Amino acid sequence: MTPHNKPARVKVFGTGETIEVAPGVTTAPLPVVTVPRVAVARLQPVGGGDYRPVVKVLGVWARLTLHLPQELGLKISYSVLRRLALAQFVESRQPSPCCFEINLESLEKHLEACTDPEFWTPEKRRRYIEACD
Numbered sequence: 001m002t003p004h005n006k007p008a009r010v011k012v013f014g015t016g017e018t019i020e021v022a023p024g025v026t027t028a029p030l031p032v033v034t035v036p037r038v039a040v041a042r043l044q045p046v047g048g049g050d051y052r053p054v055v056k057v058l059g060v061w062a063r064l065t066l067h068l069p070q071e072l073g074l075k076i077s078y079s080v081l082r083r084l085a086l087a088q089f090v091e092s093r094q095p096s097p098c099c100f101e102i103n104l105e106s107l108e109k110h111l112e113a114c115t116d117p118e119f120w121t122p123e124k125r126r127r128y129i130e131a132c133d
Contacts, residue, residue: 061101087131
């Protein structure tokens, strides 16, 4: 609180929107686009048998390459990811003729949905199989 018992205001892009993160402590909320949602951590040796995580923040869209599944720590192939995208289980786009991208947030949601043993209905299986025919 300010000396006059009024909450301090912090402007966000001129909106004046604030949040109180602790009693008497206000700040501007982070716009969703500035908060990275997907990161990949690799273990880097530091000697003596010890490792430290090295984090690489990824954008929401990632170019689908042969190595992307490995970079994400997934034990699936490039062709499986592409088929999931073509069957519209994972959001994708093609910004140029030689570039195919997938939405990593959409992939995360798909992986979470697949934890349900009832997820792969006969209709969904058919869509997946027909995606590359």
